[in-house]
Amino acid sequence: MFSIYFQGVALGAALILPLGPQNAFVMNQGIRRQYHLMTAGLCSLSDILLICAGVFGGSALLNQSPLLLNLVTWGGVAFLLWYGWGALRTAFSGNIELASATRLQQSRWRIIATMMAVTWLNPHVWLDTFVVLGSLGGQLPAEARYWFALGTISASILWFFGLALLASWLAPRLSTHKAQRIINLLVGLVMWFIAFRLAQQGMAGFN
Numbered sequence: 001m002f003s004i005y006f007q008g009v010a011l012g013a014a015l016i017l018p019l020g021p022q023n024a025f026v027m028n029q030g031i032r033r034q035y036h037l038m039t040a041g042l043c044s045l046s047d048i049l050l051i052c053a054g055v056f057g058g059s060a061l062l063n064q065s066p067l068l069l070n071l072v073t074w075g076g077v078a079f080l081l082w083y084g085w086g087a088l089r090t091a092f093s094g095n096i097e098l099a100s101a102t103r104l105q106q107s108r109w110r111i112i113a114t115m116m117a118v119t120w121l122n123p124h125v126w127l128d129t130f131v132v133l134g135s136l137g138g139q140l141p142a143e144a145r146y147w148f149a150l151g152t153i154s155a156s157i158l159w160f161f162g163l164a165l166l167a168s169w170l171a172p173r174l175s176t177h178k179a180q181r182i183i184n185l186l187v188g189l190v191m192w193f194i195a196f197r198l199a200q201q202g203m204a205g206f207n
Helices: 002-016 021-032 036-063 066-091 108-120 123-138 142-169 177-206
Strands: none
Touching: 002 123, 002 142, 021 036, 021 066, 021 108, 021 123, 021 142, 021 177, 036 108, 036 123, 036 142, 066 123, 066 177, 123 142, 123 177
């Protein structure tokens, strides 16, 4: 069963590690050194809920509903375009805003609400964890599913906490105007690229 566990780790890492709204938000909180471990923990908890729901039967229900799957896909396209536009606008702003004292005074509940939005309102997270990992894990025998789910969950926990701690450690270098422009430009371009790929999948679904 250890082979199933490490298969889950590898597949989970392949889907969770690429830059997305979740990773960008965790990284930014790490750079600001503001509730970054709490943010990483909540992202991991969200992944745990979605992975377990998908592996133990939920993904099959979504795959059987083309309408719902299309809604998730096109909702993801709209969300990622909006998120990417915000990042690109910040990158090309004449007066880019850094993690100033005013921004660091954001309440814990506001950060939690933002984290919930970039996770639960981002269909790309649903597609990666609930649909893809859920479908792969759901094809395994009952006992193997637990090991697969544990592997994917391990990848999520290690990645989010590692990203938060690494960003916090590199905060002095990543908080400069130049670094912030590069980060926001990269995030914006990646978000639009993912949106383009999702749109291609959505169009293929209509054919």
